[in-house]
Amino acid sequence: MKNKLRISEETSKQLTFLSNRLDLKRNIICRLAVAESLTIDELVENFTPSDSKGLEFNRATLTGDQDLIFKSLIIHHEKKPIDEETFFSKYFRNHVERGINILYNDYQKVNSPIDFLMKLADLKK
Numbered sequence: 001m002k003n004k005l006r007i008s009e010e011t012s013k014q015l016t017f018l019s020n021r022l023d024l025k026r027n028i029i030c031r032l033a034v035a036e037s038l039t040i041d042e043l044v045e046n047f048t049p050s051d052s053k054g055l056e057f058n059r060a061t062l063t064g065d066q067d068l069i070f071k072s073l074i075i076h077h078e079k080k081p082i083d084e085e086t087f088f089s090k091y092f093r094n095h096v097e098r099g100i101n102i103l104y105n106d107y108q109k110v111n112s113p114i115d116f117l118m119k120l121a122d123l124k125k
Contacts, residue, residue, distance in 0.1 A: 002089040003059040011097050012054030014104035022113050027061050032120070033099025034070065034092065038077050044094035045078060059088050062096075
């Protein structure tokens with residue numbers, strides 16, 4: 001079982017930007033990114049990150065004691081069984097990559113931590 005993943009260099013830059021602007025730890029933003037990515041109907045199976053030269057994370061840091069919940073949500077989203085070997089290194093990573101990109105682009109539109117978090121919580125359209 002793989003317990004580490006490395007995101008792309010560009011996604012790492014976006015993650016660091018969001019972490020600094022929102023004053024949130026990177027692992028929290030990664031969890032938000034997975035949640036955001038899961039709202040997109042398109043599957044991530046064939047999503048290919050540009051590289052693996054960015055930040056590296058441990059599985060426990062990103063999923064914590066909610067590992068089974070994340071796996072269940074991703075299996076439901078992908079509509080097929082996912083083996084233990086590819087869950088974290090492929091599917092979870094791809095959701096992190098796609099989700100961070102979405103969050104970064106959304107932040108660029110509002111350029112305000114408060115407005116961004118309110119929009120993310122769906123309190124302000």
